[in-house]
Amino acid sequence: MKARPPTLTKFRDVQAELARSGAALFRDPDGVESLVVRYPYAIEYIHSYAEDSPFFLGLAEGRLRGSRCTKSGCGCVYATPRSHCMECGSPTEWVDLPKAGKLHSWTTCHFGSEAFLKETPYNLALVEFDGVNSLLLVRLKDARESDLYVGMPVEARFDPNPKYAVTDIWFVPK
Amino acid sequence: MVTGGVTKFAKAHPAMDFRLMVKRAYDYAVKGIPNLTKDRIDGTRISYFSDHFSRQLKAASMVQDYLGLNPKGSVRIEWGGATGGECFQAAYEAVASGRMDVCLAAGYETMSRVATWKGNEFIALASDTNFDFPLGGFYTGYYALMVVRHIYEYLRLTRFAHVQDEREAQRLAIQEGSRIMSMVSVKNHRNALHNPYAQYPKRLTVQDVLNSEMISYPLTREQICTMSDGAAVAFLCSESVAREFTDRPVLVKGVGCGTDTMRLADRPFGKVPLMPNESARDYAHLPYPGVHSFRAGRAAGLEAYRMAGITDPNRELDFIELHDAYASSEIQTYEDLGLCRYGEGYGFVERGDPFLRGIDYGFPTPHAGAIPVNPSGGLIACGHPVGATGLMQGVFAFWQLQGTVPQHFGDPALQLKDPKRGAIHSHAGTGSSVTVSILERGFR
Numbered sequence: 001m002k003a004r005p006p007t008l009t010k011f012r013d014v015q016a017e018l019a020r021s022g023a024a025l026f027r028d029p030d031g032v033e034s035l036v037v038r039y040p041y042a043i044e045y046i047h048s049y050a051e052d053s054p055f056f057l058g059l060a061e062g063r064l065r066g067s068r069c070t071k072s073g074c075g076c077v078y079a080t081p082r083s084h085c086m087e088c089g090s091p092t093e094w095v096d097l098p099k100a101g102k103l104h105s106w107t108t109c110h111f112g113s114e115a116f117l118k119e120t121p122y123n124l125a126l127v128e129f130d131g132v133n134s135l136l137l138v139r140l141k142d143a144r145e146s147d148l149y150v151g152m153p154v155e156a157r158f159d160p161n162p163k164y165a166v167t168d169i170w171f172v173p174k
Numbered sequence: 175m176v177t178g179g180v181t182k183f184a185k186a187h188p189a190m191d192f193r194l195m196v197k198r199a200y201d202y203a204v205k206g207i208p209n210l211t212k213d214r215i216d217g218t219r220i221s222y223f224s225d226h227f228s229r230q231l232k233a234a235s236m237v238q239d240y241l242g243l244n245p246k247g248s249v250r251i252e253w254g255g256a257t258g259g260e261c262f263q264a265a266y267e268a269v270a271s272g273r274m275d276v277c278l279a280a281g282y283e284t285m286s287r288v289a290t291w292k293g294n295e296f297i298a299l300a301s302d303t304n305f306d307f308p309l310g311g312f313y314t315g316y317y318a319l320m321v322v323r324h325i326y327e328y329l330r331l332t333r334f335a336h337v338q339d340e341r342e343a344q345r346l347a348i349q350e351g352s353r354i355m356s357m358v359s360v361k362n363h364r365n366a367l368h369n370p371y372a373q374y375p376k377r378l379t380v381q382d383v384l385n386s387e388m389i390s391y392p393l394t395r396e397q398i399c400t401m402s403d404g405a406a407v408a409f410l411c412s413e414s415v416a417r418e419f420t421d422r423p424v425l426v427k428g429v430g431c432g433t434d435t436m437r438l439a440d441r442p443f444g445k446v447p448l449m450p451n452e453s454a455r456d457y458a459h460l461p462y463p464g465v466h467s468f469r470a471g472r473a474a475g476l477e478a479y480r481m482a483g484i485t486d487p488n489r490e491l492d493f494i495e496l497h498d499a500y501a502s503s504e505i506q507t508y509e510d511l512g513l514c515r516y517g518e519g520y521g522f523v524e525r526g527d528p529f530l531r532g533i534d535y536g537f538p539t540p541h542a543g544a545i546p547v548n549p550s551g552g553l554i555a556c557g558h559p560v561g562a563t564g565l566m567q568g569v570f571a572f573w574q575l576q577g578t579v580p581q582h583f584g585d586p587a588l589q590l591k592d593p594k595r596g597a598i599h600s601h602a603g604t605g606s607s608v609t610v611s612i613l614e615r616g617f618r
Contacts, residue, residue: 011186015289026188034188041229052304080305080439105326105465107318108391109310113295116310124315126323126439126465135439135465137319139309145391149344150326166308 007033049164051083054094059169060162064099066132067092079129079136097136100155100174101129108145121145127154127171139170147173175426175613176409176419177210178569179203183373183404183557186286192222192233193240195405196280199562200241203407210409210419216274217247221261221281222561223254226296228284237280247274254300255499257281258406258564259600259609263429265410266611275412279568282405283559293401300603302437314398314500316438316604318390321502324466325351325392328517352392354520355501356383359396359554360536361529362498366551368533368587371566373402373557379536383501397501402557406565408572421617422576427595428482428612432473436606438465447472449512450485456515468503468605471510475610478597479512482612487512488545492593493574495567497601497608498552504528507599511610513545533587549574549588564600564609571596575615 005023008014014036017024022038049056058065067078069085069092076087077095085092104126112120123140125148140154153174162168179202181187181195190198204210218241220234230236234250253260258281265279285293298311306316329347337343360380366372378396386396409419416423435441443461447469448454463469475487484490494511498504505519514522522528526539528547550556550570553563573579574593580586595614602608 011188011286014188028189030189032189036188039229049304078440080437082440086435086440086442105319105323107315107322109312109315109318110388110390111291111294111314112310112312113298114289114291115295116312117291119310122310124310124319126319133443134441137306137309137437137439149341150323150330151340166305 005035052081055081056164056166056168059158060164062158064097064156064169065094066097068095077132078134079127079132080134097132098129100153101127103140103148103150103152103154104128104135105150106140106148108148123148125154125171139167140172141170142172175424175568175572176411176416177203177207178406178408178565178572180371180406180562180566180569181404182371183402183559183562183566185373185400185402187284187403188286190403192228192282192284192405193237195284195403196237196282196407197240199405199407200278200280203409207419212242215243215246215276215278217268218243218278218280219249219251219261219264219268221251221257221279221565222283223252223257224283224296224560226299227287227293237282243278253607254602255497255560256564256600256602256607256609257561258566259598259611260431260564261561262408262564262568262598262600262611263431263609265408266426266429269410269412275415277410278407279410279565280405280407281561281565283561284403285401285559286403290401305439306437312390313603314390314393317500317502318393319438320465320506320604321351321355321393321500322348323464324502324506327460327466329520332517348392351520352384352394353380354523355397355505356380357523357535357537358498358501358504358528359383362548362552362554363396364533364535365530365549365588366555368585369551369556369583370585372551372555373400374555375551376555393500393502397554399499399553399558402559404557404559404562404566406562406569408565408568416616422578423616424572424575425614425616426611427614428478428480428484430474430477430479430481430610431607432470432477433607434463434468434470434605436603438604441465441469446516447476449476449479449487452512452515460516467506467516468510468601468608470605470608471507471599471601471610474599474608475511478610478612482614484612487597488514490595491545491597492595493546493549493571493590494597494599495548495550495571496552496597496599497563498548498554499558499601501554503601504547504552507601508547511597511599513547530588546590549590564598567598567600568611568613571598571613575613
């Protein structure tokens with residue numbers, strides 16, 4: 001017969017026990033005991049970038065591409081691409097964006113989701129470009145929290161070993 | 175609305191799964207109303223945010239079945255952080271359309287089933303997974319981006335306009351903004367000292383909040399809500415049957431919902447949709463919403479106010495329970511909902527307008543009681559079990575308007591004096607969808 005798992009009164013200890021043995025009994029302040037078990041889950045997706053594909057292919061070639069509305073009189077330019085215009089619904093065409101812009105806003109993340117915890121601290125920045133109506137969210141590298149300010153000139157860098165992800169581009173202070 | 179119930183929100187409720195939590199809130203709501211029996215319920219609207227947290231699809235069906243409400247009609251509601259607020263409005267619509275006389279709105283979340291930083295990852299999957307998530311998908315980071323710009327627009331360019339050095343001016347503005355955001359955190363944590371349902375009641379000082387761990391600059395741990403386990407239910411009824419269940423019903427006088435782009439980077443720079451008491455001249459040079467304000471919140475407020483006949487929310491509302499996932503978004507929301515003009519949010523806190531009278535916050539609040547915001551303690555202090563949160567606000571607002579806070583909380587401190595009308599406000603990911611509902615006392 002299998003021995004009962006250890007009884008613990010702190011949820012933190014339950015989590016540690018699950019990592020160790022896979023099961024624990026949690027006893028709450030009212031004396032109620034609950035069996036808690038480890039329950040892993042992993043999945044691989046077959047993810048298509050679909051209509052956004054040219055953006056990611058562009059990054060791998062060192063190009064930053066946005067979208068421009070093809071309707072005369074609208075002509076909205078989007079830094080984060082979209083294949084149809086948000087304002088008028090017309091199709092857009094691909095345009096090369098400037099490789100330099102300014103910080104519209106920024107932050108330094110000292111924590112993050114589990115997937116990114118090991119990369120902390122990292123900077124996130126919204127970059128604005130001359131002549132472009134919307135912004136681009138990027139990582140900002142080679143800069144400390146105390147260096148950053150709204151309006152700071154920044155320029156793009158491309159990963160020489162692209163992974164076909166938005167992280168193939170980042171910005172640095174100009 | 176004729177009754178409601180809430181479980182205590184907690185970091186973890188390992189002894190209750192989501193079905194039992196909802197059952198506890200349900201039993202609390204129907205206790206003392208003998209004729210609110212199961213056969214009077216025409217159907218349900220059940221809300222939870224993420225299937226990832228319990229790895230159980232169609233969990234709402236399991237709630238329905240645990241409550242023994244089959245084969246009545248039911249539908250699951252999900253709309254990010256605004257899930258609970260949407261559920262409340264879905265139940266309202268079921269009744270207002272004539273389809274039901276009695277609709278149960280029930281919501282829950284069990285977020286303790288994964289580690290905190292994994293939970294943050296699930297939440298961040300509610301951002302664009304092509305363009306936003308892979309950069310470090312982290313909601314606190316997104317809200318930090320928004321408040322840095324809000325501070326730039328409304329403190330750097332005003333109070334610190336005289337400072338020549340750009341970096342120095344922005345640094346001073348962020349310090350000032352952080353101090354004022356901390357006052358909001360102190361307010362909500364101290365209000366919650368009188369709310370037995372709250373997860374984190376605390377007697378904090380502004381300095382404590384500023385000194386707490388930096389999560390994403392400039393937001394510190396005490397300026398951010400936590401993940402929680404919890405459930406809440408609200409019973410909505412047609413006016414023709416409401417008085418069979420209570421002689422103190424609360425009327426839903428207006429509902430509103432607004433949306434905005436999923437990606438912060440796509441927010442336009444246009445014109446402010448005006449409240450009836452605002453003028454285009456107020457915002458002649460303000461690009462809107464940009465990333466500094468929540469256009470969805472403004473749209474939801476405008477729709478709900480129009481339906482309720484409210485033209486000056488600051489004067490015509492007695493309190494608001496709003497979605498303070500971050501102290502920053504509470505301040506941004508004052509402006510979206512027209513409690514003050516855009517740009518006046520920081521001064522609004524410093525004057526004390528959203529504070530309660532009779533509670534010691536450790537600093538002067540000369541206008542306290544003007545329009546109490548989050549008298550319950552809000553998300554920052556009560557916790558944020560997403561699918562339950564908007565309904566929790568509904569229940570707390572309902573008890574305020576009934577005048578039954580002392581009885582439900584076992585403490586009279588948070589009961590406002592004779593409130594006639596309040597609002598609840600529920601908000602999803604960076605303001606991509608927002609609901610506002612106006613509740614009014616329905617008895618003399």
